[in-house]
Amino acid sequence: MEVGSGWVMTAMVIIMSMLVILRWVLKKVNWLLYETKLGDKQYALPPGDLGWPFIGNMWAFLRAFKSSDPDSFIGSFINRFGRTGIYKAFMFGNPSVIVTSPEACKRVLTDDDAFKPGWPVSTVELIGKNSFIGISYEEHKRLRRITAAAVNGYEAMSIYLKYIEDNVVSSLEKWTKMGEIEFLTELRRLTFKIIMYIFLSSESELVSDALEKEYTALNLGVRAMAINIPGFAYHKALKARKYLVAIFQSVVDERREQRKSNNATKKKDMMDALMDVEDENGRRLSDEEIIDILVMYLNAGHESSGHTMMWATIYLQNHPEFLQKAKEEQERIIRNRPPMQKGLTLKEFREMEYLSKVIDETLRVLTFSLTAFREAKNDVTISGYIIPKGWKVLVWFRGVHLDPEVYPNPKEFDPSRWDDFTPKAGSFLPFGGGSRLCPGNDLAKLEIAIFLHHFLLNYELDRLNPQCPTRYLPHTRPKDNCLARVKKRQASSL
Numbered sequence: 001m002e003v004g005s006g007w008v009m010t011a012m013v014i015i016m017s018m019l020v021i022l023r024w025v026l027k028k029v030n031w032l033l034y035e036t037k038l039g040d041k042q043y044a045l046p047p048g049d050l051g052w053p054f055i056g057n058m059w060a061f062l063r064a065f066k067s068s069d070p071d072s073f074i075g076s077f078i079n080r081f082g083r084t085g086i087y088k089a090f091m092f093g094n095p096s097v098i099v100t101s102p103e104a105c106k107r108v109l110t111d112d113d114a115f116k117p118g119w120p121v122s123t124v125e126l127i128g129k130n131s132f133i134g135i136s137y138e139e140h141k142r143l144r145r146i147t148a149a150a151v152n153g154y155e156a157m158s159i160y161l162k163y164i165e166d167n168v169v170s171s172l173e174k175w176t177k178m179g180e181i182e183f184l185t186e187l188r189r190l191t192f193k194i195i196m197y198i199f200l201s202s203e204s205e206l207v208s209d210a211l212e213k214e215y216t217a218l219n220l221g222v223r224a225m226a227i228n229i230p231g232f233a234y235h236k237a238l239k240a241r242k243y244l245v246a247i248f249q250s251v252v253d254e255r256r257e258q259r260k261s262n263n264a265t266k267k268k269d270m271m272d273a274l275m276d277v278e279d280e281n282g283r284r285l286s287d288e289e290i291i292d293i294l295v296m297y298l299n300a301g302h303e304s305s306g307h308t309m310m311w312a313t314i315y316l317q318n319h320p321e322f323l324q325k326a327k328e329e330q331e332r333i334i335r336n337r338p339p340m341q342k343g344l345t346l347k348e349f350r351e352m353e354y355l356s357k358v359i360d361e362t363l364r365v366l367t368f369s370l371t372a373f374r375e376a377k378n379d380v381t382i383s384g385y386i387i388p389k390g391w392k393v394l395v396w397f398r399g400v401h402l403d404p405e406v407y408p409n410p411k412e413f414d415p416s417r418w419d420d421f422t423p424k425a426g427s428f429l430p431f432g433g434g435s436r437l438c439p440g441n442d443l444a445k446l447e448i449a450i451f452l453h454h455f456l457l458n459y460e461l462d463r464l465n466p467q468c469p470t471r472y473l474p475h476t477r478p479k480d481n482c483l484a485r486v487k488k489r490q491a492s493s494l
C-alpha cells in the first residue's frame, strides 16, 4: 500500500514538473520567434510579455474585456512592469507595443515619418483595402481633403443642422409612442439616417435600417478573432461586408445613371464629390474605391455618435445635479431666443458651454474608440525604449483617459473637472490626433448637442434594467442595449 502511494506521488511530481517546464517553454516561443532575432536591440524593448504562442495576449485581453473590469488588462501590465506607459505584447496576431502615456500616444499619432496605419489584416478586409486604413500616405491626404470638408467645419455644419434637428425631434416624439425600446438601437438608427443623408442624400428608412443591421454584424467581427468559419463573428462580418458592398454598388450604378441623364437640380452630396475627384493625371476613383470609402465613413459616422448620445443620457440621468445644470443652460438658450426664430442655430450651439463639458466628459469616460493601430516604419525610440521596424503600435486611448494620474478619480463622471482645465497634449484623445484626427469630430459633437438639447428640455428615460451589466466588446454598452421607455418630461419630474 505504502509502496503504491509512493509511486503515485512520484508520478504526480513528474507530471507537475513537466507541466511547469512545458509552460516555461510555451511562454518562450514568442520570445524566440520575435525578440531574439532583434539581436542586441531586444534589450531595449519596452517591458512586457508576448504571451502564449499564436494567441499572444489576446486571451488576457478578451477575458478582461468580457469581464466587468476591462482595465484589468492594462492594469496587469502596470502591476507587473511598472508605470512605464509603454509595453511590449502580442496582439491580434502581431508583435506589438501598447502605449498608454499621453506623451507616447501623442508622438505615435503625430509622427507620420515614423508610423503608418497598422490595423489588423482582418479589420482591413472588413472595412476595405481602399478605405483610409488601407491606402498610401499621399492617397489618404488627397481623399481626406476632399471628404473632410464636406462633413466638418462651419459651412457643412450649417447645412446639416436643420436636417439633424428635424430628425432628432421626430425620433424623440416617435419613441414616446413606441413603449419599450432598445434606446441604443434607436439612436444608432437615427445617427445612421443622418450620415446616409449627408453622404448619399438618401432618406429611405427601409434602406437605412437594412444597412444599419449589416453594420452591427460588421462591427462584431472587427473586434473578434479572425476565424472564418460559419458561426463565428468574423465569418458573419465578412458576409455582412459582401452585402454592404452589393448595396453600395447598386447605389453607385444608380447615381452614375442619374448623372448621365443630367439631373442637375439635385443637391451635390459626398457621393458626387467622390465621383468628381481626379488626381493629377486625371484619374478618377473606381467603383471599388468609392464603395470602400463609403463603407468606412458610414460606419465611423454613426456607431460612435449613437453610443455617445446614449451614455451622455445615462450619465446625466444618474446624476440629477448635473442634469439640472445642463437643463437650465438649455432653458436659458430658449429664453434668450428671438421670438421669430425657429430651431437651433450654430451660435446657440457655441453658447452651450456646460453641455460641451458634459459631452467631453462622456467622451472621456466612455472612450468609444478603445485603441488605434499603427506600425513602425523604422526602428523608433520612445521614452528610451525601441519599437522595432514592422511592429504594431496600439495607441491605448482608454489607458490615457482612465489614468488616475491624469484624471483623478477617473471612472467618476464629473463634467466640472473641465472647469478651467485644459488637458495637456496627448491626454484627451477621444477623436485621435495628428493627420488622422477624426474628420467627423465637429459633426459628432453637433449631433450629440442637438440631441441632448431636445432630450433635456422635454423628455426623460425610464430604463427597464438600470443595473444592467455593461458589455465592452465590440463597444461599451449595457447588455440590454439600454431597454427603456422615452417619456415626455413632466414639469415637476426633477
Ligand code: HEM
Residues within 6 Å of the ligand: 132, 133, 144, 151, 296, 297, 300, 301, 302, 304, 305, 308, 368, 369, 372, 373, 429, 430, 431, 432, 433, 435, 436, 437, 438, 439, 440, 441, 443, 444
Ligand atoms: C463621438 C463620435 C466619434 C468618435 C469618438 C470618433 C473617434 C475617432 C477616432 C479616435 C479616430 C482616429 C482613428 C485613428 O487614429 O486611426 C477616428 C477616425 C475617423 N473618424 Fe471618427 N469618431 C466619431 C465620429 C465620427 C463621425 C461622425 C464621422 C463621419 C462623419 C467619423 C469619421 C471618421 C473617419 C473617416 C476616420 C478615419 C480618419 C483617417 O484615417 O484619416 N467619425 N474617429
